[in-house]
Amino acid sequence: MYRKIPLIGWRGFLSTRRYAFLKMKLTLIVFMSSLLQVAAASYGQSVTLNVKNAPFDQLLDDISRQSGYHFLFAEQLLNKSTPVTLHVVNMPLQQVLAKCFTDQPFTYVIKENNVIITGKAENTKPPNAEAITVTGLVTDEKGQALPGVSVAVKGTKQGTVTAPDGKYHLSGLQDDAVLIFSFVGYSPKEVPVAGQTTINVMLTPLVGTLNDVVVVGYGTQKKATLIGSVASVKGEALTQAPVASTINSLAGRLPGLVSKQSTGQPGADQASINIRGFGQAIWIVDGVESNFNNIDPNQIESLSILKDGAASIYGARAGNGVILVTTKRGKEGKPSITANSSYTLQSNTLMSKPVNSGQYAEITNLFYANQGKPEPYTKEQVQKYYAGTDPAYPNTDWQKVATRTWAPETQQNLSVQGGTSQLKYFGFFGYLNQLPMWKNHGGGYNRYNLQSNLDAQINQNLSIQLLLSAVSETNSQPVRGQGVGGNTLWQDLWNSLPIYPEKLPDPTKYSYANGQGVGSIALVSNENIAGYDRSNSQNMKGTFIINYQIPAISGLSAKAFINYDKTYVTDKNFSKPYSFYTYDYSTQAYTLAGSLGSQAKLTYQESQTRNITGQLSLNYEHVFNKDHHITALALYEAIDNNYTYIIAGREKFLTPVVEELYAGLVSTSVANSSASQMGRASYVGRLNYAYKEKYLFESSLRADASAKFDANKRWGYFPSFLLGWRMEQEEFIKNLNIVDELKLKLSYGASGIDDVGSFQYLTGYQFGGQWLIGNGTQAGIVSTGLANPNLTWEKVNIYNAAVDFSLFNRKLFGTAEVFYRTLSGIPATRIQTLPNTFGAALPSENLNSQNNRGFEFVLGTNGHIGELSYQVSANISWSRARWDHYEEPVYTDPDQERISKNSGKWVDRAFGYLSDGLFTSQKEIDDLKFTYPGGNAALRPGDVKYIDRNGDGKLDYKDQQQVGTGTVPNWMTGATVDLRYKGFDMQCLLQGAFNYYSTVYLYHNGLNYSEAFYKNMWTEQNNSAYATPRISGASSNSFFSDIYYKKTSYMRLKALALGYTLPKQLLIRAGIRQLRVYVAGTNLLTINPLKKYDIDPEAPSGQATYYYPQQRTVSIGLNLTL
Template sequence: MKKNIIAIMRVTTIILIVIVGFSSLVFSSESSAQDLSKVNVTINIENENMAEVLAKIETNTGVNFSYEKNLLSTLKVSTQIYKEEALPTVLSNLLKNTGYDYEVINHNVVVGKTAPVDQTLDNSKEEAKNITELKQQKEVRGIVMDEQGNSLPGVTLKIKGGTSSGITDIDGKFVLNASAGDVLVFSFLGFKQEEVLVPSTYIMEVILKEDIHNLNEVVVVGYGTQKRLNLAGSVSSISADEITKTPVATVSNTLAGKLPGLITLQSTGLPGSDNATLKIRGFDGPLVLIDGSEGDINSIATNEIESVSVLKDASASIYGARAGNGVVLITTKRGKIGKPTLTFNSSMTWQGITNMPHMASAGQYAEMRRESHIQGGQPEATAPFTTEEIQKYYEGGDPQYPNTDWYDLLIRTWSPQQQHNLSVRGGSEKIKFYGTIGYLKQETFFKRSDASFQRYNIRSNIDATITNGLTARMDLSTSINMQDYTTRNLDNNIWGDFWNTLPIYPSEFPDKGKIPYAEGGGTGGAHITTDRELSGYSDRKSQDLRAVFELKYDFQQIEGLQAKALVDYKQNYSSTKNFSKPVPFYKYDFAADVYTHAGAFGSTANLSYSLPSDRQILSQGSLSYNRTFNDLHDFSALALFESTDYYNDFVAAARSNFITPEIDEMLAGSTEGMTNDAGTVEMGRMSWVGRLNYTFNSRYILEATLRADASAKFPPASRWGYFPGVSLAWRLEQENFLKDSESLDALKLRASYGTSGNDNVGNFAYITGYDISGKNTGGSYLWGSSRYPGILSKGLPNPDLTWEKLKIYNLGTDFSFWNGKLYGSMDVFFRERTGIPANRLITLPSSFGSALPSENLNSTNTRGFEVMIATMGQVSELNWNIRGNVSWARSKWIHYEEPEYADLDQNRINGRSGNWTDRTFGYISDGLFTSQEEIDNLPYDQDLRDNSTLRPGDVKYLDMNDDKVIDWKDQVEIGQGTVPTWIVGLNPSFRYKGFDLDFLLQGALGFDVIASINGNSEEYFNNRWTEDNNDRNAIIPRLGGAGSNGWTSDYRLVEGDYMRLKSVNIGYTLNKKILGSSGIESLRFFASGVNLLTFSALNKYSLDPEMPSGRGSLYYPQQRNLSFGLTLIF
């Protein structure tokens, strides 16, 4: 634990040093707009216009200027040189005798025309006339563009302090009635808000700057959106740009290390199953909603996503049931006002293995087998290999003693992956549209198999204005998945086959038609089971269909009142076809040229087929109200009704004894012994939702929610669950004592309390149920000479079963300094979870005939914190944004249904109530025995046989309770379980001219894994204890050693802490001058890497730290990816 704390402190310190270091770089160039005398300017001016000079000063000093570019571009400035001159002096010299002057307004230096100095009474009438003309409104025309010169359609503009407003058209142009001297406010998502004076020419060209850290950004929350400034809950979000930077196959893997409080664990690299498991604040299984409806986060392509929000506290309470573990909200892209934009993304990826042991050579394998036999106490005469035979295996060249490298023969170094996506986006004020089609193909790294995963994604999102106030939304989407695997499970069984495919057997015979036997755990070898053509396949196809139709009406008579009705229909069709073929295999005597039948993989062809389908219909109706009164009271309310119906069914069948294995259809199988099955399940939920938001004077924020859920899983008396939540926030930067701060942009304090529920129990467990048995299974009965299916009770019902309940408390703060140059958030939380279903421990007589039903018995609590801190800035043309986050969470059992332990040691080791949920108990070791003398002098009995079974090279354990015996009572807490308690991330990104670079360091600490190295691996051979390698710290104890060597202990348990270079992306966007009039708006080339480096104690075992604990190399390993691609926009 001490090592963990030190490691955590180091990582946290590094993150803070990086962020503070870059922040200081920003602040060294950042100037206070209210104290220009402290800003020094060094600049060479050579016959430039005034606008160019001010732009230079702005870049060099970081001081923000506001001016009319068109007017100042006409003013020529003679050659001048300034070295470390005070900014006021420079500005006074530049503007002298020009008719212009400057003034500091709202942290900006505003340059404008000076008023006439000499005004006499004779001029007063003329002045009044000028003022009257000035206030007369005229038609203002203009265009809004970004810094690259691209027009921006859909920008909102309004007269500051007035009521007139407008929006830019598809070309970024606008027309609005205003007066010269009015201030127009321009707002657009993702860009800084700009305030620009209306010039006397009434012609405007407005440039909006990108806002990397936008305090006014809109964040998706439960059933709506809110400005980040007005959020009272703990909500983290990530934008489309960050999601699509790295071309990975699944959305879940793009979130690793980027959102505070979100834990991602990728336990396999198998194509089609290589998604990460998500945990919010350590809680299992968050609710995932895609455009408001429950869905699979990995079923959509990253290119479809606009944003991802994570609700972690009372903000999730509005979703009530199943929201206790947090909520992940995914919003897909929609149309925007503007000309149709066509975007094409394409990438090619080469997938390699992060870490995996290598198969031992034939000589190494034979040597270990002999060694294990002899050191296990068996006679040398019966050892499986002689020393002469082992030497022949090492020497090679003799076909009778082959040295087959099955790793090289079966596994390729790199396997390909390709992704392509084409989308179109655009629209007008009447109709907006977004459409996309995407394709992904991942191949496995087995050379003898065409096993792969493919996915097609198609989506169409349309928003239309039907009449004044009435709009419609129609979304259609589908995801088609095809998994073409081997007949043996690629993530489990096949790895047992692989590691038992021994190097002492040849890979081929002179007779190519005969398959060599290589053991393979009884399958003959992985060269058989990885070959789909030879041994069969397991193919799964599925299609998700979704259609959403929504009508929304804004009442013209009542400002701010809106009604909405929505129907969301989802249907999933899938099929799984497993076909295995018999494969005979042989041994061959090269000297005698004789083949011997050694067995077969299966005795007959077998086919199983299943066709499950799922349907979900969500109906929703709501009324919402949103108004601001007297510029002081922001008020919004929501009332919503929601109903969800679930329906799923399946049909399954299986046959064997096929006429021929070449026909893989059910009709070719025998009806003798065939099986079939089918079933249907219906379920439903109903909900009422209410929410109230109130903000006073942009300072004090209140959000209150109440959700009532009814689930058909529970009896009528306890069917409804009520889940309130409340959040409060105080924006201190709006208070008078902080309002004039030169450094503080935002400082918000948050507090929340929320409740939610969980109905994750079996369907209809409150009523008696029955299973219909097969005629050859338990529950069948004999009538005459025939056996018939019967019915079996499913057990006792529980009429009192109800909701699992969760309460979460959260305190947090959000802050921003120096115009967003330094920003972040901090949260602490505590969660109580009660009513967890469990079976009561009561001893019942065997004649009782049934197990007790689940009851709401167990309870836990969880506490933790999370910190996110970031800096952004610019020096000349270099822009950066660096974010770091650290989070910690750990849970305790409040009550766990368990026996009352009479023995104190039993309670200490096995008792869970009141203890951490992730404790691991085992023995404390003291290395390996290195001599018989050390064993003979051992003052306690380790093997309960007076140490007679112990030999040098066995693990030595400590007598923790000094009772002179090593037994179960000597176990102590040695680890913290397999789920990390600490998560850290550091994500810097840089832009320089057309280049962009970002990388992600992601780490996990505070967890342990069983480091199981496969006994047939080269790593096992090289790290084992031998008489010649009499190292008390050898990783592998003596082969054939004492049974105590396999006890759970700190000798086998390894700290799983790791730090990964999770991703690196580098790109270059071609300059518009290069693209010219080609019709291409943007072209970016990029290279990307995933899991390129891993720093972990498990590296010496050749194991990945995210491996399933105890599985060692018996799973499909994680992938290291190298990608190249382009993004093309027309």
């Protein structure tokens, strides 16, 4: 609304008395408005207008209704206003005001949520005072010009507004004048003139105020009226430190996001992400479900996470939550060219170090001695291995031989952004090169990103968007692969023993290092020797959108959306044969120790995925009687998916030089292929209602049809209901004068999951099996089993309650929320005893169910101390799941039920034996009052001392107790810090997790050992009850117990960046708008109880040495804007 200020007095020119009265009244209004504590973030800042020769007061009414800002003015000021013709769509408030006030006989000043209109300045300086003219440029923290900034002279009515290029001009100023620069969403700044004729100002944004428009399902909403549980982050926050995978920059930044990065492998180092512990969420990029792993963070405008009923609008895909990503768009103004370049060095955060030769010999002797066998190494030989000077007794560090200390990574990207009111454009090119830790021809990862986004306003009612993108990825790695567990390079590394030399006297022969068939890690990690696995992925997307404002019905628009997404992937796996030898220095004889294959082998795979998404929608928005704001959406969506796959291979290549299928022996040819097609149709409706922008309601309904289910079970219906109350709008809250925002939110939402095999409702046959016919075999078909036409959607219901608050002029802000989620109809096979003659397995049914509950809390502050501005925010969340029903047998044994029964129990329980440390003397063993499985005769000091829980005199499964929870954290926390002082800036991201467990094994069944094992292992000299159990000890040492299942938590300095932006006066002559140089790092410091074992807290449980370690990075870079 706008407010008129009546003036008392006579017609005609204002007398000096009346002018003084008006000045006092306006001053009082300005002072009172400064006391209003309604946060700027709670007001909309995007305005849509379509008026022709509209009276100025009507125009102000429309703007006030949409933005929530009040206009204060003397009524007589508008008498000389001229009508306005204007058409803008979702334009920021400050730009709209700049257009509206052009060529008007008055100007304005923004104070809090008020726009104060005053007459244009009159020359009131004393006759003898020397007037000063001041000009300057107002920019944001990135150096971008800010149009529409209010520049007022403190204590007077004089002022102006910055032009579209951010420049301003004020004349007739006194030397002691003070200029006040204010802009919606930015902290105001006061600058004394003090004789200056040029004053350039940089404004810093207020926390939250620039996030006032939040991306939600199929649209956007004002943050002030948003009542869903939506966490959002701007793309700028994700680019503070260079990262190869954008996902890794999210950990700790947003509440409710459970993250675990279990690998640092180039091209595959993204963390696993789930929302509130629900499971894998879906990623929607520019309106389409997409792969987020390969997006450059510099392409991203914003990211939103839908966690409650707000996600229900995505129905079948929203069961585990939705993450919405919006890429950057063009902006009106001159072209802005931005270049970013960085050079990064990567190293392992923590990686277990293998023992040296002397330590290996000692452990091996102990291994044999504990079995009563002769020790294979004499003391003299052990000392020679320690010395490493005798070539017959080498001391090879295979980790150092095969891996780099630091692996390089480079990133470059270039973007251009700009446009006019008719056409806006954004273009992007990005390049990433990441080398692995393998030192000699170990492959590498390359990625190219292209993006072109065009927004065109064809006429007053018609606009179109064209979004094009392409991603090309190549990943080359050694033939054995770098995954987790056995048969990978990590197993080969730990199988390479230090007692074997790196090289032999004959350089044409490769050295054997007990690599279990591969020779050594130095051989198998070299693509030129062992071969390679090279994949290439090409993804291309195109989206075309038409928006049409229907003139006949105010507020009604139609939208058509079509997306084409195609991914083409090839993989070439070529293994080369080689042999390896041992060498006897005393006889100078070589002995063939083994070979990796006899001839080369090639496997070639190719897949294509094509997705087409189409949407037709109607949008309606209208305000009735100024107080009733209604928006509505009706949408139809259809998705078609097509997938094809083919694999071919040959062996026995005559030469490994030719790496194509035709060079292999024809009789060894293998080939196979598969294809699938799937579709989904959906209807969506949503209604939003706001009364006086105070009482809020939202409801949606989505109907999804999935071809995976029988026609009678195909449709799923997923409603949501959300309520909100903006309490800060109530008078009893306003009177407190400390509350800027206080919003209560309640929501319920339903969604579904159709993650099951296709066509289980049909009976039929599938290819497979071999049948003996005559003297040979014939390929045949087999039954698919029993059909189940009743299989249908898993159903998700989620309840959420939250409060958003900000206090003390947004110096303190936060959110607190709790949630409860049920998941029913989880497919499972019924526990049922069937006769042997039945001949088939029972089909899956919707039997199991579980629930999750948890809470989230965010607290932050922002402000400035002098020229130091700061923004600090911290979050913490907890969630846990429990089985309501789990299909399982009826337990008759109480202990079996206690240990194995899942129904009514937490999902993440782990049962094992409780221990009382290790035996430290034979007397402890002799005094045992219970018997181990198999008897106690094999027990020795250094073996695990278990607890007979039930005191029945024997150790068995009945003694097992819960030894911990799961390997995924229940508690997650994070904090962000952003400091800026003059040209310097610092950003810091902390991430932590608590209350989860990890299985820690320090040795590998008689292969090589880690230094951590050597330092902690039990010996007669290290006779500690808390050492690692003795090597080659009793079989009971391998029982799952609290000896190996360790409680874990950590706090990690996830990212740190320090930057400096050069002064503009040094750059302007070169045509440079901004130049920032920085140093940054990720995973720089971790506080972690597993560090004493050289294990990263996010390492895969039980595989702490059989995986690619997480990477610590240190970067230098620059950001250049022209």
